[in-house]
Amino acid sequence: MGLALLLVYLKTKALRTGDEHYNRGARFWARIFGINFALGVVTGIPMEFQFGTNWAEFSKTAGGVIGQTLAMEGIFSFFLESSFLGLFLYGEKRLGRIGHWWAAFLVWLGSWMSGYLIVATDAWMQHPTGYTVGSRGEILLSSFWGLLLNKWAVWQYAHTMMGATQTGCFVMAAVGAFYLLTGRDEAYGRMFVKTGVLVGVTAACLQLFPTGDLQGKMVAKEQPVTLAAMEGLFETQQGAPLAILGQPDVPKMRLDNPLEVPQALSFLTYRKWNANVQGLQGFSKDLWPDRISLLYYSYHVMVGLGTIFIAVMLVAAFLLWHEKIYRSRWMLWLLMMCAPLPYIANTAGWMTAELGRQPWLIYGLMRTANGISPRVGAGNAWFTLIGFTGMYGVLAILWLFLIWREIEIGPEPRRLDAAGTPLVPEH
Amino acid sequence: METIWFCLVALMIAAYVLLDGFDLGAGAIHLLVAKTDQERRLVLASIGPVWDGNEVWLIAAGGTLYFAFPALYASGFSGFYLPLTMVLWLLIVRGVSIEFRNHIRSAVWQPMWDFLFCASSALLAVFYGAALGNVVRGVPLDGSGYFFEPLWTNFRLGDNPGILDWYTVLVGVLALAALVMHGALWVRMKTLGALSERAARGAGSTWWLVALLSILVTWVSFHVQPNIEKNFSRWPWGVLFPLLAAAGMGAVKIYLARKDEWKAFLGSCAYLAGMLTSAVFGVYPMVLPARNPLYALTAENAKAGTYGLKIGLIWWFIGIALAVGYSTFVYRSFAGKVNLGGDAPSGSTREPL
Numbered sequence: 001m002g003l004a005l006l007l008v009y010l011k012t013k014a015l016r017t018g019d020e021h022y023n024r025g026a027r028f029w030a031r032i033f034g035i036n037f038a039l040g041v042v043t044g045i046p047m048e049f050q051f052g053t054n055w056a057e058f059s060k061t062a063g064g065v066i067g068q069t070l071a072m073e074g075i076f077s078f079f080l081e082s083s084f085l086g087l088f089l090y091g092e093k094r095l096g097r098i099g100h101w102w103a104a105f106l107v108w109l110g111s112w113m114s115g116y117l118i119v120a121t122d123a124w125m126q127h128p129t130g131y132t133v134g135s136r137g138e139i140l141l142s143s144f145w146g147l148l149l150n151k152w153a154v155w156q157y158a159h160t161m162m163g164a165t166q167t168g169c170f171v172m173a174a175v176g177a178f179y180l181l182t183g184r185d186e187a188y189g190r191m192f193v194k195t196g197v198l199v200g201v202t203a204a205c206l207q208l209f210p211t212g213d214l215q216g217k218m219v220a221k222e223q224p225v226t227l228a229a230m231e232g233l234f235e236t237q238q239g240a241p242l243a244i245l246g247q248p249d250v251p252k253m254r255l256d257n258p259l260e261v262p263q264a265l266s267f268l269t270y271r272k273w274n275a276n277v278q279g280l281q282g283f284s285k286d287l288w289p290d291r292i293s294l295l296y297y298s299y300h301v302m303v304g305l306g307t308i309f310i311a312v313m314l315v316a317a318f319l320l321w322h323e324k325i326y327r328s329r330w331m332l333w334l335l336m337m338c339a340p341l342p343y344i345a346n347t348a349g350w351m352t353a354e355l356g357r358q359p360w361l362i363y364g365l366m367r368t369a370n371g372i373s374p375r376v377g378a379g380n381a382w383f384t385l386i387g388f389t390g391m392y393g394v395l396a397i398l399w400l401f402l403i404w405r406e407i408e409i410g411p412e413p414r415r416l417d418a419a420g421t422p423l424v425p426e427h
Numbered sequence: 428m429e430t431i432w433f434c435l436v437a438l439m440i441a442a443y444v445l446l447d448g449f450d451l452g453a454g455a456i457h458l459l460v461a462k463t464d465q466e467r468r469l470v471l472a473s474i475g476p477v478w479d480g481n482e483v484w485l486i487a488a489g490g491t492l493y494f495a496f497p498a499l500y501a502s503g504f505s506g507f508y509l510p511l512t513m514v515l516w517l518l519i520v521r522g523v524s525i526e527f528r529n530h531i532r533s534a535v536w537q538p539m540w541d542f543l544f545c546a547s548s549a550l551l552a553v554f555y556g557a558a559l560g561n562v563v564r565g566v567p568l569d570g571s572g573y574f575f576e577p578l579w580t581n582f583r584l585g586d587n588p589g590i591l592d593w594y595t596v597l598v599g600v601l602a603l604a605a606l607v608m609h610g611a612l613w614v615r616m617k618t619l620g621a622l623s624e625r626a627a628r629g630a631g632s633t634w635w636l637v638a639l640l641s642i643l644v645t646w647v648s649f650h651v652q653p654n655i656e657k658n659f660s661r662w663p664w665g666v667l668f669p670l671l672a673a674a675g676m677g678a679v680k681i682y683l684a685r686k687d688e689w690k691a692f693l694g695s696c697a698y699l700a701g702m703l704t705s706a707v708f709g710v711y712p713m714v715l716p717a718r719n720p721l722y723a724l725t726a727e728n729a730k731a732g733t734y735g736l737k738i739g740l741i742w743w744f745i746g747i748a749l750a751v752g753y754s755t756f757v758y759r760s761f762a763g764k765v766n767l768g769g770d771a772p773s774g775s776t777r778e779p780l
Contacts, residue, residue: 038526041479042519048489052504053511056573059504063497064731068739071490075746078483083753086476091760138497140732373505375575384512391519398523402530 001115001161002168002203003033004108009195011104015097025191026104027092028411029172034089035402039395041082046388048074054381058361058371062139065131065147066121073117081110115164116157123153125362126353127222139365152218156353159211162203163349166309167342169200173316174339175407177332188411190326193335197320201313207306213268219356220269223363225283226356229292230299231265233279239263240277248296253281289358298351305345312338428736429726432495433714435743437707439491443484444555444703445609445696450474450481452610454521454548455603457541460614460625465767467541471525472765473617478525480754482518487750491743495736498572498729499714506566506574507558510590514554521547549603556602560595563652563706564588565716568724574717584651586718594651601640605702608633609695612679616688617765630691631683638676641702645669648709652716655709665708672701 007026014022048070051059059067087095088103095103130146131139141147176192179185220227228234232243234253242264246255266275280288289295312334319325325332357363361371453474461467493500504511520543528540561576567587568574579589582596591599611630615623649655659665678694710716715724730736 034526038479038522041482042522045482045486045518046515048486048493049504049511049515051493052500053508054505056501056505058501059493060498060501060572063493063500064735067490067494067497067500067731068735071487071494071739072742072746074483074487074490075743075750078486079480079746079750079753082480082483083757086480086757087760090476094760134732138732141735141738144735144738373501373508373573374571375573376505376508377575380508383509387512387516391516395519395523398527402527405530 001111001164002166003029003036003171004104004111004168005165006168006172006195006199007033007104008101008108009199010191011101015101021187021191024411024413025188028188028406030089031406032403034085035399035406037085039399043392043395053384054373054376055361055371056373056376058366061137061366061371062362065128065139065141066124068141068144068147069117069121069124073114073121077110077114077117079110081107081114084110112161115161116153119157119160120148120150120153122353123150123156126156126357127152127218128362128365139362152222155211155214155218159207159215160349162207162211163342163346165203166200166207167346169196169203169313170309170335170338170342172196173200174336177336178407179410180326181329181332181336185410185412193316193325193332194320196335197313197316197325200309201317204306204309204313208310212303212306217269220277223356224278225280225287226289226295227269228278228280228283229289229295230352230356232296233265233277234281235279236276236282237279238266238276239274240265240269240279242268243300245300248293250292286359289355291355291358295352295355298348298355301348302345302352305341305348309338309342309345428733429495429730430712431740432491432730432736433711433726436488436492436495437704439484439488441700441703443481443488444699446481446484447478448606448609448699449613449692450478450610451548451552452606452608453614454525454544454610455552455607456611456614456626456629457545457548460611460629461622464537466622467537468529468767469618469622469765470614471528471544472767473614475525476761477757479522480757482522483750494739495731496714496724496726496729497731499724502568502573502724502729503566503715506568506576507561507590508575509578510554510558514551514558517547517551517554521551552603552606553599556599557590557595559602559703559706560598561590562715563598563648563655563710564592564594565652565718565720565723568715568717568719568722570722572722572724588718594647597640597647598644601637601644604633604636604640605695605699608637608679609692609699612683612688612692612695615683616692619764619766627683630679634676634679634683637698641672641676645705648706652709654713654716654720658709658711662708665705668701668705668708670701672698672705675699675701 007029010022010026010029013019014026051063051066051070084103084106088100088107091103092100124147127150128139129150129152130141130143132142134140172192173196176189176194176196179189180193216227219230231240232246232248232255233240234248234255239262241258241260241262243255244259244261246258246260248254249256263273266277267273269275269277280292316325316331316335319328319331359367359369361368453470457467457470461470489500524540524544524547528537528544530536564584566574566576577589579591580587582589582592584592584594608630611626611633614626615630618626675694675697678697679691682688682691682694712725712727713723714726714729717723
């Protein structure tokens with residue numbers, strides 16, 4: 001989704017400046033987008049069907065509500081995205097310059113709309129709105145706009161999209177840095193670094209404020225026990241400290257080796273240095289998230305990396321502004337080494353959201369243990385889990401291999417062999 | 428209201444079978460009709476820009492089924508747990524083989540993906556047929572509204588049948604034959620030369636198998652699922668559905684001989700639509716028949732709340748109108764015979780940009 005936005009950016013620059021380099025750069029990233037998209041489609045279909053296969057009781061109870069957003073995602077976003085991706089990848093000459101820009105724009109629109117609808121589904125599970133409970137315990141939709149404009153969905157979406165944009169930016173900048181450091185395709189290297197840093201610095205800042213900040217406040221208000229577990233706060237206290245590092249010891253109810261900023265948690269959450277923040281001891285144990293340590297670490301990895309991203313991007317933007325970035329090898333090295341980190345941060349962020357919701361499947365309404373498929377035995381679940389793990393492992397290796405190959409082939413118009421397959425250039 | 432949604436979901440499934448059906452069929456005959464690397468690229472090029480849009484019909488139909496009939500989604504998908512998971516694996520293998528085949532040129536790379544593409548496409552056709560067979564036959568639902576079917580038991584139609592029994596296997600074979608014919612007619616229409624001729628011969632010989640199996644399956648289905656006979660005698664106009672299928676088969680035969688490729692393909696679309704709607708008409712108002720008729724899931728007892736279904740109607744029509752618009756635009760952009768080289772529609776799925 002981040003790359004979709006950057007493709008629109010590159011196509012816009014191409015239209016505005018008439019510089020063919022932007023078009024070639026866009027084609028290069030479109031090839032990578034194509035590989036990602038193919039893997040996204042095939043690994044995305046199972047997710048929709050797993051609601052039925054593995055979470056039957058949940059689907060039966062809540063399908064009338066969350067089925068709405070899932071069905072809308074298919075009908076409004078995926079048709080748009082897949083139709084125009086075909087045109088974007090295979091129809092550049094046929095569509096012309098303006099038409100091809102529109103294809104890129106509609107692919108972006110489709111992918112960002114699908115992002116909203118799927119986040120709205122998750123947001124409803126985090127903070128259910130617009131529903132009533134029927135006579136047989138089934139959950140019925142009572143307000144379409146209540147579901148669609150859930151405040152949780154709006155801020156979770158903004159936060160998620162900034163994560164996606166940062167991922168695209170860091171990867172683009174890293175590939176650019178790689179070209180500059182290895183002394184090849186330097187015009188493209190500069191273009192990729194510049195685009196990645198310009199868009200990336202904006203996204204990195206928006207990730208923290210206002211989107212991350214507001215998300216945190218919503219968690220504090222609606223899921224206070226989750227906030228306590230995320231922050232590793234065991235005791236309820238006024239002027240609660242913010243733990244930067246430390247290892248939670250759940251049985252002893254304390255944080256070992258804490259490195260804390262005094263009173264900062266109270267300030268960040270309530271904008272008052274002396275505000276009272278509820279610790280885990282203030283809640284009954286059956287409301288605690290099941291995996292407190294994992295939740296605590298996921299959250300801290302996400303926030304820690306997010307902070308590093310802001311620092312890296314601000315320094316890179318400063319160097320770019322002074323036109324020094326292309327020559328400062330340490331900065332290029334740093335950008336290149338950062339490429340995998342946004343993937344880790346995004347994963348940690350989703351783990352925070354989903355572990356934090358536990359023990360609830362639908363917050364306050366349905367426990368996770370009550371949502372499973374009653375007739376699917378553990379043996380069958382293991383069979384499919386092992387199968388999916390193996391298959392996704394193979395796909396991950398293929399993905400790395402093909403992306404690496406595209407980067408090696410590079411953005412210049414390609415030399416082809418007799419059958420039209422691109423050759424890896426020699427450098 | 429639930430009858431409207433019953434029809435809309437059936438329509439979406441039919442759209443999926445017609446559209447993804449031709450690319451599945453093209454996959455199933457890939458190794459047989461396309462002998463050289465050039466020809467294999469042509470087969471892939473003919474479906475390259477559209478296959479994943481076709482597959483979106485599956486996702487959209489799944490989502491629509493989910494929100495309109497949540498109890499069916501829950502019961503059916505968890506009951507068909509193992510075969511459905513295998514379908515997902517096959518869809519993964521197939522999608523990846525279409526997209527990744529032309530990235531690298533090597534004596535091991537392309538043959539590997541060609542084989543996987545062909546095998547996964549053929550197996551998917553069989554699985555889809557067997558799934559339809561299971562629905563028509565009925566599943567071992569009990570009072571809880573759930574069931575769990577193993578892959579096979581004793582291949583008989585008892586109270587505890589498996590996914591595969593003689594009837595569902597038979598429907599699976601018919602599905603494979605029908606989609607092979609459908610895919611061959613597509614390849615016939617989209618390509619030229621020896622490849623196109625081979626596809627036409629393939630479609631012509633499969634026609635006999637499809638015709639024979641269709642008659643056989645229709646005859647046994649009346650015995651396997653008594654509700655079919657009940658519905659046809661209650662609403663005699665329903666006979667239009669099997670007639671549509673028969674007319675489609677006739678059209679395939681006639682237009683294939685006259686070399687009117689487009690009409691032959693349309694005939695095959697009519698045949699598939701007719702067979703599917705006949706089956707759906709036969710089981711109505713059940714959405715999932717049970718071996719014990721007492722526990723069947725019907726459109727009435729599996730539906731979601733009325734408010735949600737009403738709201739859904741509004742966005743469904745807007746969304747589908749837009750989707751049909753984009754799809755038409757894409758098919759028109761890539762209309763005509765495919766060739767390799769140059770801009771699309773030429774070029775295999777991954778010709779250089």
